[in-house]
Amino acid sequence: MPGVAEGGLMIQKLRKQITVFLWFAVGIFVAFIFFQWGMQFTGSRALTKRQKGIIGEVNGKPISSTSYNNLVAGYMEMGLTEDEAGDSAFYTLVEATILRDFYQTTKLIPSDKEIVEVIKTNPPPEILRDTLFYTNGSFDYLRYAEVLQNPQNVGYFRQYEALLRDALPKQRLSTYLLSTVQPTPIVNEYLKRNTIFTAEYGEVYIENIPVKFTEEELQEYYEKAKDYFKRPPSRLIKFVKLDLSPSLEDERLLIEEAKDILAQIQSGMSFDTLAYRFSDDAKTKKEFGYLGFVKRGDIGKELEDVVFSMSKGEVKGPIKTEEGIYILKCKSKRGNSVEILQIFLRLTPSYETRSMVMEKAVSFIELTKENGFEKAAEGMNLE
Incomplete structure (x- = not known):
């Protein structure tokens, strides 16, 4: 059968050719790998960090x-x-x-799936406070879902996502650290400070009790109770007080910081986001600056006059108080109450101010070595 024989010879010939070709390809592949390694080795050695x-x-x-x-x-x-x-x-x-x-x-970083779930089940604070999302007094998650699915809101929820990716690990870290604290000392301290009891007692003044004793009896008692009358070594201390208060420059810089934040608000940055980033008030910071509804008498006079002069959506600041600087936003008005968001910047001594006070203290110490304590204090006008 010549056809079959010719077919078998052809297949054998092709197998030989394919074998040669495969070995040739393997050789080129190995050479290419060594070439790449060489390039990487020489390249990485040539470039500095x-x-x-x-x-x-x-x-x-x-x-x-x-x-x-x-x-x-x-x-x-x-x-x-x-x-x-x-x-x-x-x-x-x-x-x-x-x-x-x-x-x-510690596996504190949330996954993409967890972030999506948080966004679905925990609306941003400004949406959660918006009455348009409420039906019969309850938050309407169907309306919220419509907002989530609207492509026009992608940018807004990208910002919320970034905020969550920053906040959630920190929140989980706080929970993690608290879980490592043994509860017993905390509970004991809480009970010590907060336990209330009722007692009945009568006052007896020792000077009203007639006691007669001789000089010998007094001396005998003293000899037996010498240890009771012992007192630890004591010293007469003189000191001066150096005032560590924020300087006018500290106040000026804080006002400039407040003005920078105001400029960011005016340029379109979210008040909530800036409150979370910059506010020094721990309570409202967690709520993205939300203070709630306030009435007259709830806040200081310097803030009250400003709050009740604001219109809905208006932002005012910087407002100076003894504690620091405020930036306020009127969320809404209801009767005699105003719904307020705030950014609070606490006024504290700066590093430069603390350094100046420390230098003054060192100068006083050196001066006492030369002139004595009283003259040094008088010379530097310290009390």
Whole structure:
């Protein structure tokens, strides 16, 4: 059967040709791999970390110059000097890297699925407070779902997502740390401070009890109870008080910070987001600046006059008080009440002010060595 024989020869011939071709391909592939390794080896040896755009490492994680430069630019837009912005940006990136490693180790970083679930079940504060989303006094999640599905709202919920990705790990970290505290000492301290009891007692004044004793009896008692009358060594202390209060420059800088925040609000930034980022009031910070409805008499006079002169949606500030600076937003009005959001910046002594007080204290100590305590205090007008 010549056809079959010819077919068998053809197949054998093709097999030989394919075998040669495969070995040729393998040779080229291996050569290409060694070529790539060589390129990577020589290339990585030639480039320094700085040339690769790496300015530092934290726990083996690189900090890129791009991230650093972007953050510096953002801080400088907020009014910081170039040096201040550089320091703040570097510390922020280092802290973020350390926290991110810790979050990953302890599995505190929420997954994309968890973020989506939180957004679905926990509306943003401003939506949760909006009466348009309520039906028969209850929040209407169907209306909220319509807003979620509207493509025009993607940008808004991207901001909310970014806020959650920052806030949720911190919230979980707080819960994690609290779970490591033994409850017994806390419970005991709480009971010690808050336990109330009722008692009946009678007052007896020792001077009303007639006691007669001789000098010998008094001496005998003293000899037996000498230890009771012992007193630990004591010293007569003289001191001066140096006032550590915020300076006028501290106040000026805080007002400038408030003005920068106001400018961001006027440029379209969300008041809620800025309150969460900048407010020093721990309670309202967690609520994205939400203070609630206030009536006359609920807040200080300097704030009350401003609050009840505001119209719905209006933002006012900076408002100076003894504690610090306020920026207020009128959410709504209802009868004699005003619904308010706030950003509070606490007025505290700056690093420079503390340094000046410390230098003054050191100068006083040196002066006491030369002139004595009283003259040094008098010379520096200290009491």
